[in-house]
Amino acid sequence: MKKKNQQDEKVLARFQYSEDEVIEKPFNWKQMLRLFGYMKPYRNRLLPLAILMVLFNTGVKLAIPILIGKYTIDKALINHDVQLLTILVAVIAGLYIISYIANYFRIKWMNILGQSVIYDLRKHLFTHVQTLSHRFFDQRSAGSILVRIMNDINSLQELFTNGVINLLMDIILLLGVFIILFTLSPELTFAVMLILPIMFFISTSLRRKIRRSWQTVRLKQSKLNSHLNESIQGIRITQSFTQEKENMAFFDGVNTETFESWRVASQKNAMFRPLVELTNALGTAVLIWYGAHLIQGQAISIGVFVSFAFYLGMFWEPISRLGMVYNQLLMGMASSERIFEFLDERPNVDEKENAMLLSHIKGDIKFEDAVFSYDNKRPALNGINLEMRAGQTVALVGHTGSGKTTIANLINRFYDPTAGKVKIDGYDLRDVTLFSLRKQISIVLQDTFIFSGTIKDNIRFGRPDATDEEVMEAAKAVGAHQFIENLSNGYDTEVEERGNILSVGERQLLSFARALLADPRILILDEATASIDTETEVKIQRALKTLLHGRTAIIIAHRLSTIREADNIIVLDHGRIKEQGNHHQLMDLQGEYYHLVKAQFNMMNVG
Numbered sequence: 249m250k251k252k253n254q255q256d257e258k259v260l261a262r263f264q265y266s267e268d269e270v271i272e273k274p275f276n277w278k279q280m281l282r283l284f285g286y287m288k289p290y291r292n293r294l295l296p297l298a299i300l301m302v303l304f305n306t307g308v309k310l311a312i313p314i315l316i317g318k319y320t321i322d323k324a325l326i327n328h329d330v331q332l333l334t335i336l337v338a339v340i341a342g343l344y345i346i347s348y349i350a351n352y353f354r355i356k357w358m359n360i361l362g363q364s365v366i367y368d369l370r371k372h373l374f375t376h377v378q379t380l381s382h383r384f385f386d387q388r389s390a391g392s393i394l395v396r397i398m399n400d401i402n403s404l405q406e407l408f409t410n411g412v413i414n415l416l417m418d419i420i421l422l423l424g425v426f427i428i429l430f431t432l433s434p435e436l437t438f439a440v441m442l443i444l445p446i447m448f449f450i451s452t453s454l455r456r457k458i459r460r461s462w463q464t465v466r467l468k469q470s471k472l473n474s475h476l477n478e479s480i481q482g483i484r485i486t487q488s489f490t491q492e493k494e495n496m497a498f499f500d501g502v503n504t505e506t507f508e509s510w511r512v513a514s515q516k517n518a519m520f521r522p523l524v525e526l527t528n529a530l531g532t533a534v535l536i537w538y539g540a541h542l543i544q545g546q547a548i549s550i551g552v553f554v555s556f557a558f559y560l561g562m563f564w565e566p567i568s569r570l571g572m573v574y575n576q577l578l579m580g581m582a583s584s585e586r587i588f589e590f591l592d593e594r595p596n597v598d599e600k601e602n603a604m605l606l607s608h609i610k611g612d613i614k615f616e617d618a619v620f621s622y623d624n625k626r627p628a629l630n631g632i633n634l635e636m637r638a639g640q641t642v643a644l645v646g647h648t649g650s651g652k653t654t655i656a657n658l659i660n661r662f663y664d665p666t667a668g669k670v671k672i673d674g675y676d677l678r679d680v681t682l683f684s685l686r687k688q689i690s691i692v693l694q695d696t697f698i699f700s701g702t703i704k705d706n707i708r709f710g711r712p713d714a715t716d717e718e719v720m721e722a723a724k725a726v727g728a729h730q731f732i733e734n735l736s737n738g739y740d741t742e743v744e745e746r747g748n749i750l751s752v753g754e755r756q757l758l759s760f761a762r763a764l765l766a767d768p769r770i771l772i773l774d775e776a777t778a779s780i781d782t783e784t785e786v787k788i789q790r791a792l793k794t795l796l797h798g799r800t801a802i803i804i805a806h807r808l809s810t811i812r813e814a815d816n817i818i819v820l821d822h823g824r825i826k827e828q829g830n831h832h833q834l835m836d837l838q839g840e841y842y843h844l845v846k847a848q849f850n851m852m853n854v855g
């Protein structure tokens with residue numbers, strides 16, 4: 249048993265997701281106004297039309313009980329006036345029909361409005377998230393970002409489709425009913441209003457508990473999403489390490505937690521309606537008892553009593569619904585808080601207002617005393633001074649974690665140096681626009697990312713306007729044409745996200761074609777370490793030559809053949825440059841590089 253517990257703890261320690269905490273904020277007008285600002289584009293058409301329908305509908309609702317009680321019963325029925333009765337019935341039926349039509353349009357227009365607001369908000373959030381810096385994505389799981397873009401925005405849907413308009417309708421209805429009730433009989437109104445405190449308790453205190461439970465449900469869902477995302481992405485590793493059982497155990501745990509939180513929330517929710525109905529019944533009991541007493545004393549007529557009963561029925565509904573709208577507002581508050589937190593997030597690498605367009609660079613790169621740390625604690629680069637001249641091929645070598653990728657990250661301005669400068673053609677990267685900088689740099693990563701779509705679309709990813717001929721030329725130049733032609737549908741073969749149907753070597757050739765077509769002035773290449781057969785190795789070497797020709801290339805190099813041909817080799821160690829020079833110079837030096845080469849040479853011989 250103890251052993252099992254220890255094992256469970258280990259499993260739980262493995263899957264740690266930063267949870268979005270329950271945000272329980274008081275009502276905040278400023279934030280609400282900001283949220284409702286998204287309705288602005290529709291304020292001239294959809295919104296006024298829907299409001300008009302609501303006003304009409306509420307007017308009809310308020311008029312019908314009077315028509316039934318005061319006129320149909322007290323005037324037509326009691327005086328046996330058949331003609332008046334017929335007219336009244338026709339008027340009431342007509343009003344119901346018109347009110348039905350008005351309701352239809354209200355629902356239709358409000359749904360369009362609600363969906364449009366959700367569409368705009370989601371678009372705004374996604375567009376913004378795309379501009380955020382790497383640091384933002386370093387700190388969050390993909391699952392938790394997904395939850396904000398999907399679930400949090402979805403949870404605002406109800407508020408925008410029904411909430412706002414219900415609020416208006418209910419306030420008008422309540423005021424109207426209250427005034428009419430008082431005009432009909434102030435004593436009876438006072439008597440039935442005794443129920444008000446109970447009603448108030450239900451719609452505030454109980455509602456709050458229900459709301460908190462639903463928030464917990466959302467948190468659990470977010471955790472479930474993060475785990476699912478990670479599990480599916482890492483399924484191959486999970487299977488190869490036979491960790492399915494542990495994965496299942498954790499999934500079971502989160503799934504059960506989600507289920508439990510649903511159960512609790514639904515249970516609390518289920519209490520709500522019966523309680524409202526019970527209060528209704530109490531109100532009706534008071535009405536009948538005291539109403540009968542007033543009728544006997546001839547203080548009110550039967551018609552007034554009937555109208556009263558109708559209005560009373562209408563009174564509880566908006567109160568209970570107002571509680572619901574308030575609840576929606578508070579839930580919307582929590583969701584919008586999370587959405588605005590992302591929207592207010594500024595990219596760490598920000599563009600200056602007067603940033604320059606970096607047009608047609610030559611490709612000189614310079615690091616001046618560059619210092620960088622990802623976490624402001626451990627330095628990843630520690631005073632780097634280096635120069636790469638346009639057209640040169642520079643190889644970065646060094647032990648794992650020595651800072652090679654970090655240098656590439658700074659050239660692309662995924663991060664800014666903590667101190668010092670990175671310059672291209674003499675321009676500090678902080679002074680130029682990100683678009684003009686990145687447009688002239690291509691990155692080929694070890695773990696090539698293939699997007700879902702055709703092979704053709706993947707190659708033209710960086711230059712969507714490239715023609716089919718240009719795509720094919722690029723593929724031919726890097727030696728990818730042949731394997732593409734052999735695929736079931738050639739260039740039109742569909743590949744799923746991450747390109748699982750392709751081999752590592754094929755994926756790399758595809759990414760070379762993609763980089764070549766983009767025709768960057770600077771190319772950053774993280775060479776794959778995966779062992780590939782000699783034939784592919786030769787192909788890749790040939791492809792590399794084509795790819796590197798005429799541009800500045802920074803290669804995080806692992807293959808001896810690539811390193812040997814580089815114009816300059818930079819050996820990094822703990823974020824510092826230890827040695828640099830060409831292959832022969834460094835071999836003569838008999839330092840770190842010499843040992844690295846020797847080690848690789850020995851390994852190859854052993855292999």
Ligand SMILES: Nc1ncnc2c1ncn2[C@@H]1O[C@H](COP(=O)(O)OP(=O)(O)OP(=O)(O)O)[C@@H](O)[C@H]1O
Binds near residue numbers: 646648651654
């Ligand atoms: N996103 C990140 N957040 C925090 N620390 C990071 C991040 N990326 C890298 N590091 C740290 O910065 C240091 C340098 O990492 P870098 O990726 O530049 O090494 P590298 O030389 O490219 O290694 P490798 O050859 O293994 O890819 C390492 O100590 C690493 O742990």
